[in-house]
């Protein structure tokens with residue numbers, strides 16, 4: 323194991339959701355401000371691994387990364403949703419970013435590191451297009467398949483003034499788009515101030531051109547929240563978590579809404595904007611899911627016409643209600659159903675895209691690959707455009 327930490331170099335590996343990414347970005351920024359050197363993964367003395375346990379696969383990836391990092395002799399810190407806290411490869415398990423910062427400061431003192439000012443400037447200026455901002459963490463619900471509340475605890479929200487100040491700061495840094503993220507941002511509640519009021523405040527007090535929301539919970543969509551969508555700075559795309567298009571499955575999942583309520587939300591929003599884009603998550607092969615229930619999900623997917631679906635085969639999460647349920651399905655059935663739903667999702671995505679072809683859209687360009695610039699439309703469709711000009715971080719109206 324490496325024991326010398328002069329000019330200690332810190333890398334990050336983040337598994338899982340946008341909230342994890344936002345927390346890593348926050349940590350990276352704070353460490354850079356304190357003079358720590360942050361380096362690409364693989365070039366480090368210390369690696370901060372942000373774990374995910376949302377599915378069995380995510381947990382396995384977390385374990386593999388921890389082992390891979392340790393094999394090269396790196397000091398390993400983990401944080402986030404870590405399923406197995408007894409892995410011998412981990413040097414330090416942190417509960418949150420503050421604990422990591424304190425721990426690194428102690429390591430710094432111990433090994434007499436000097437802050438590396440050269441890298442500070444370089445890293446701070448590296449990316450200026452879209453920033454993720456954490457507004458909330460934790461969850462007060464108890465979906466039958468989900469272990470997140472056991473890792474993240476109950477919902478707690480970041481004060482609205484703090485969020486607005488962060489956005490103002492990012493504006494100065496020339497960011498054009500902000501994504502508000504959390505475990506369940508619909509549970510945002512800062513002394514009674516809810517998500518829709520937070521959005522109104524952000525729109526009023528900042529000039530950020532584009533605002534997006536992370537995953538949304540159908541059981542907490544209010545008419546006030548829907549009304550905010552009339553403001554064009556709020557992008558016409560929601561990731562509205564579905565999980566199943568079968569009412570009986572949703573009930574077993576303890577999701578607290580049915581397909582009728584879900585459809586109603588879509589209907590109300592598409593009245594404001596018929597081309598509003600919806601993406602979602604679906605779990606396939608939840609315990610007891612029958613052919614009929616799976617077919618109901620497929621029919622519902624067709625009805626809504628999602629732009630994109632993240633499809634997860636159900637996997638047992640420890641200490642969840644679903645773990646104890648009867649009729650767990652064989653992997654073979656889950657794999658077949660994933661394939662059927664993936665094909666269907668591709669079709670609904672293609673149908674949606676066809677509707678956008680020929681329309682003019684403001685694209686926020688992010689990167690150039692070969693001679694083509696790539697960016698996102700307000701509906702969160704990735705668009706390519708040939709240009710010799712530098713379009714990085716520019717919003718340009720083009721015909722799709």
Ligand code: SF4
Pocket residue numbers: 461462463464465468469470471505506539
């Ligand atoms: S809403 Fe359900 S799925 Fe989402 S974090 Fe809470 S318990 Fe988990």
